[in-house]
Amino acid sequence: MKSVLTMLFAAFLISTSSVWVRLAELAPSVSGFYRMAIGGVLLIAICLFQKRRLWVSGQYLSQLFLVAVFFAADLWLWHRSILYVGPGLATVLGNFQVFFMTLFGVLFLNEKIGWRFLLGLALTFFGLFLLVGMHWSELDADYRMGVFYGIATALAYTGFMLSLRRVQGQKGALTAMANLGLMSVMCALILLLEALLTGQNLMITTVTALGSMLALGVLCQVIGWVMITRTMPLLPVSIVGLLLLLQPALSMVWDVLFFDRPMGSNDYWGLLLVLSGIYLATLKARRQKATHN
Numbered sequence: 348m349k350s351v352l353t354m355l356f357a358a359f360l361i362s363t364s365s366v367w368v369r370l371a372e373l374a375p376s377v378s379g380f381y382r383m384a385i386g387g388v389l390l391i392a393i394c395l396f397q398k399r400r401l402w403v404s405g406q407y408l409s410q411l412f413l414v415a416v417f418f419a420a421d422l423w424l425w426h427r428s429i430l431y432v433g434p435g436l437a438t439v440l441g442n443f444q445v446f447f448m449t450l451f452g453v454l455f456l457n458e459k460i461g462w463r464f465l466l467g468l469a470l471t472f473f474g475l476f477l478l479v480g481m482h483w484s485e486l487d488a489d490y491r492m493g494v495f496y497g498i499a500t501a502l503a504y505t506g507f508m509l510s511l512r513r514v515q516g517q518k519g520a521l522t523a524m525a526n527l528g529l530m531s532v533m534c535a536l537i538l539l540l541e542a543l544l545t546g547q548n549l550m551i552t553t554v555t556a557l558g559s560m561l562a563l564g565v566l567c568q569v570i571g572w573v574m575i576t577r578t579m580p581l582l583p584v585s586i587v588g589l590l591l592l593l594q595p596a597l598s599m600v601w602d603v604l605f606f607d608r609p610m611g612s613n614d615y616w617g618l619l620l621v622l623s624g625i626y627l628a629t630l631k632a633r634r635q636k637a638t639h640n
Contacts, residue, residue, distance in 0.1 A: 350581040353574055354590045360571035362597035364563055365434030366605060368426055371559035374547035375426035378560065379419070380538040381551075385564025387531030393569075394525045401525055410514050411526060415533035417507035422538065425500040431493025435602030436478065439595045439618065440497025445625050446471070447505040467628030474620030477613045523576045531568065592622050 368378050394401055402408075421441075428437035446468060452458035479486070479494055515526060542549060551557050575591075582590075599618055602608040 353578045357571045357574035358593040362594040364567040366601045367559040367563040371556040376538045376542040379422035381560040382563040383531045383535035386568025389569045390528030414510045415530045419534045419537040421503040424496045428493045428496035431489045433602045435599030437497050438598035441500040442595050443501035444504040464628045467624040470620045471624030474617040477617030
């Protein structure tokens with residue numbers, strides 16, 4: 348029960364990340380930079396305090412850099428999607444990485460898909476149609492672009508997950524916390540360079556923005572992810588997947604409560620179908636992982 352509550356609390360913390368991005372009202376790459384810089388420095392400090400290794404080789408670091416590139420792209424796209432379509436829908440769209448991960452497995456790893464995945468895919472796309480497709484012609488150009496940014500976020504996150512899995516699967520790999528800390532710092536530098544090259548203002552001028560960036564870096568990037576990585580091995584993977592669906596669901600709730608997102612019956616049904624479809628589509632992968640463990 349304690350592990351379930353811990354995972355629920357971690358999902359709750361991470362679900363607020365899109366809210367902090369919206370509240371800060373900073374340029375997208377700037378908020379991403381502060382999140383990764385604060386989180387990365389804290390994670391590395393924890394590793395140093397616990398005397399964990401932070402070095403393997405130059406080749407290993409270059410592979411982690413690729414992970415950072417994908418995550419920087421993920422934040423670049425996701426933060427822009429948040430600005431255009433709101434925290435809720437942007438987070439839901441980002442969770443489409445489930446389908447891109449499976450597609451990669453089918454195309455390159457000779458994995459097979461079953462009826463659960465196909466049913467989940469159908470439910471998800473019908474739910475997405477209810478959320479945005481029914482009124483697509485009435486949406487303005489920015490909103491449409493935000494939807495595309497959200498789907499592209501899922502693609503970038505897929506690249507992040509695949510490249511991180513490759514790094515962590517190596518013999519003699521660093522701990523998950525060390526990998527996350529180093530990756531976060533490199534990601535922060537990438538986003539900082541992009542922000543400087545595009546002339547984005549790096550100054551934090553309001554208390555709200557400062558508090559939002561601290562919450563994003565400490566609560567979401569460090570506490571939330573550390574709780575998840577430590578708790579996942581203690582629970583059945585099917586339960587983990589179900590509990591983590593709380594994140595996109597709560598992100599939509601926060602969007603309605605704090606940013607006055609209008610929600611009709613079609614939106615509620617659409618959200619329910621999307622979340623159900625994502626869960627169904629990942630059942631096979633979770634069962635295989637559970638058997639393997």
